[in-house]
Amino acid sequence: MTQTRYHLRTAKAEASRIFAAWDQAFEDEDAPVGVAEIDEAADIHEVSVYFDNDAGGATRLDAVTAALAGMTHPEIEVETIPDTDWMKQVLAELKPVRAGRFIVHGAHDRAIIRANELSIEIEAGQAFGTGHHGTTAGCLSMIDVLVRRRRPQNALDLGTGSAVLAIGIAKLARIPVLATDVDPVAVEVAQENIEKNGVSGLVKTAVALGMQSPAIRRAGPYELIVANILARPLMDLAPAVEGQLADGGDIVLSGILERQRQAVLAAYRTQGLFHRQTLRRGDWVTLHLTR
Structure with missing residues (x-):
């Protein structure tokens, strides 16, 4: 119809x-x-x-x-x-995405996974966080670099969406990850994806408004914090994010347009955090910061 x-x-x-x-x-x-x-x-x-x-x-x-x-x-x-058969069309258009050692794909593309790749299976129907947006792929690439350099002991995925980043961290580093989102429906979807990807023993989920959650406080401080949301919320959250960062820890931020980059960096610089690297994908940037 x-x-x-x-x-x-x-x-x-x-x-x-x-x-x-x-x-x-x-x-x-x-x-x-x-x-x-x-x-x-x-x-x-x-x-x-x-x-x-x-x-x-x-x-x-x-x-x-x-x-x-x-x-x-x-x-x-x-x-x-x-x-139109929308699901058939979406599946045809959503090709697997490779970012670092990760491949984000749907169930229909399981056969193409290479032996050395870390598979993250997210169905096309769950549009946010399939890995096809430049911000998600940028975060995965940055996570791959950071974990190669120094394996963190725990991690927080703030604004997890479909949990693609939390799943990637757990598969790569084999560490405890807390995945939170303000949206209860997103957390339900995230939990389903975590179980489907076989990392439910490592990744826990919680509904949380920003950093204000007992679950976040109990599991912190964190050696790796990733947040792929939007520039303004990231700037507002800078003090709380800094407060939950362990000594020597790393922060990965995305959901940021190139023109918003300096404003976000300035918000975190006032908290004693410093820019280490920027990855660019189209108009979007992914930032790495430390103390």
């Missing part, structure tokens, strides 16, 4: 209000609603809602949006989505 996507672009505050209104209005029609950041610097966010072509909810869309008091919203655009 074909679908129709209705979408508009606006600032974050307005996008949040429109998302909430659409989500409530069309909940009973099983019409998926989503919001995505398009351009952080320009404050452009896109809100989308998807209707099956035989659904009547789309006829109410303008009225629902117009009812938001005091808001002048941009014109709602329309796109027809063809009937």
Whole structure:
């Protein structure tokens, strides 16, 4: 069955209000609603809602949006989505990614793993953290370099997503890893991936808002901390991250655009942490810092 996507672009505050209104209005029609950041610097966010072509909810869309008091919203655009086997298409497009000694792949590519590679199996349906984004691959490459140089005794994967980095650390270093995320659903997915990759004896998960979690405090300090999130949260977390870093420990940060690099480094420099190396993949950078 074909679908129709209705979408508009606006600032974050307005996008949040429109998302909430659409989500409530069309909940009973099983019409998926989503919001995505398009351009952080320009404050452009896109809100989308998807209707099956035989659904009547789309006829109410303008009225629902117009009812938001005091808001002048941009014109709602329309796109027809063809009937496609999305999983088959995604699997075809998501080729295995090699980063250092790691290969991140789906179950359909198990046969291509080389004898000297460390396999991290993440299914394509779990989009965040499949290893295909430059930030994830950059972190894996940096982890490979650091563990070759000095094997840490424990590690924290902050904002773990699908747990791809935690799994990689556990397979490479065979050490205890704590994988945390603010999203309980992400933690459930992470736990499934950890078990599927055979490292549940090494990697533990916890729901945690930033560094404020008893689980984080109990397992720290950490000789390796990795955080692949976004630049602003990374800057805000600098004091707490420094407080959980063991003497001689390493920090790997990503989710950072090249233009944000200096601001992130400055936030950590004020905590007595120093830049050692930058890896670049496209517009994204991965940073290595120590005391």
